[in-house]
Amino acid sequence: GQQLNQSPQSMFIQEGEDVSMNCTSSSIFNTWLWYKQDPGEGPVLLIALYKAGELTSNGRLTAQFGITRKDSFLNISASIPSDVGIYFCAGHARANSKLTFGKGITLSVRP
Amino acid sequence: DADVTQTPRNRITKTGKRIMLECSQTKGHDRMYWYRQDPGLGLRLIYYSFDVKDINKGEISDGYSVSRQAQAKFSLSLESAIPNQTALYFCATGEHTDTQYFGPGTRLTVL
Numbered sequence: 001g002q003q004l005n006q007s008p009q010s011m012f013i014q015e016g017e018d019v020s021m022n023c024t025s026s027s028i029f030n031t032w033l034w035y036k037q038d039p040g041e042g043p044v045l046l047i048a049l050y051k052a053g054e055l056t057s058n059g060r061l062t063a064q065f066g067i068t069r070k071d072s073f074l075n076i077s078a079s080i081p082s083d084v085g086i087y088f089c090a091g092h093a094r095a096n097s098k099l100t101f102g103k104g105i106t107l108s109v110r111p
Numbered sequence: 112d113a114d115v116t117q118t119p120r121n122r123i124t125k126t127g128k129r130i131m132l133e134c135s136q137t138k139g140h141d142r143m144y145w146y147r148q149d150p151g152l153g154l155r156l157i158y159y160s161f162d163v164k165d166i167n168k169g170e171i172s173d174g175y176s177v178s179r180q181a182q183a184k185f186s187l188s189l190e191s192a193i194p195n196q197t198a199l200y201f202c203a204t205g206e207h208t209d210t211q212y213f214g215p216g217t218r219l220t221v222l
Contacts, residue, residue: 031209042115042201042213043154050209088154092209097161098169099211103153 002027004089006102015111017079023089023102024071031092032065032072037104038085046087047074079109114138115214117202123220130189132217134202142208143185145169145177148199148216157200160185192221 005024013019023032031050035043047058049065049072056063062075072091076083086104093100115136124130134143145157146169156169158177166177174196178186189196197220205211 033210035213040216040218042216045210045212048210090211097167097208098156098159099208101154103151 002091002093002096002100004091004100004102006087006089006105008105009103010106010108012108012110013079015079015081015109018075018077019079019107020073020075021087021089021105021107022071022073023091025091025100026070027091027093028069029091029100030069030094032063033090033092033099034061034063034072034074035088035090036085037088043088076107079107081109081111083107084109115202115204115212117200117214117217119217120215121218123222124192125222126193128192128221130192130219132187132200132202132219134185134187134214136183136202136204136214138204138206138212139182140204140206140212141182142205142211143179144203144205144211145175145185145187146201146203146213147171147196148201154201157187189219189221192219194221197221 034046037043047063054065060077088104089102090099144159146154160179176188200217202214203211
C-alpha cells in the first residue's frame with residue numbers, strides 16, 4: 001500500500017534556528033498536507049498543497065509540493081519554543097477515498 | 112468555539128464495557144472520519160462516512176461500530192472494550208477527502 005516516509009523520528013534545534021522536514025513516497029499524490037500536533041491535542045492543519053511545484057507560506061512556515069508529486073517539504077524559520085510538537089505529513093491520491101499519513105517528526109526547541 | 116468537538120475528552124473503562132465516543136462539527140462538512148493514534152503507529156482510519164446514509168470501513172474497523180446521526184454528528188462505539196483498544200481517538204471532517212480537520216481527541220483507557 002501507499003506509505004509516507006518521515007525521518008528522522010525526532011529533531012532537536014536551538015531557538016532561532018531554521019529547520020526543514022521532508023516527506024517522501026514511492027507513489028504519486030495529488031494533495032500534500034502538513035499538520036502539527038501538540039501534546040494531548042488533535043492535529044492542526046498548517047498548510048495544504050494542491051499543485052505540483054506549489055510553494056505556500058503560513059507565517060514562518062513554508063511548504064512545497066514536489067515536482068515529481070512524490071515528496072513535500074516543510075520549513076520553519078526562526079524557530080520559537082511554541083514550535084515544539086509533532087509534525088505530520090499527509091497525502092491524498094485522486095483514486096483514493098482516504099488520506100495517507102506519515103508517522104510524524106517530533107520537534108524539540110532548546111531555548 | 113471549536114469547529115470539531117469530541118466528548119468525552121478522557122475516559123477510563125473496564126474490559127467488556129460498551130463505550131460511545133461522540134463527535135460534532137459546525138463546519139457543514141459532509142465527510143466525517145474516525146481515527147485512532149498509537150505511539151509508533153501513527154494515525155489509522157477506523158470508519159468514515161461521506162454523508163448521512165453512507166458508512167465505510169477503514170483499515171482497522173474490527174471491534175468498532177459507528178453511527179451517523181446527522182450531517183453534524185458521527186459516533187464511534189466499542190461494543191465490548193478490550194485493553195488493546197486503549198489509544199487516542201480522533202474525529203475529523205472535510206468538505207473533500209483531500210483536506211481534513213481534526214477534533215481535539217479522546218484519550219481512552221481500557222483496564
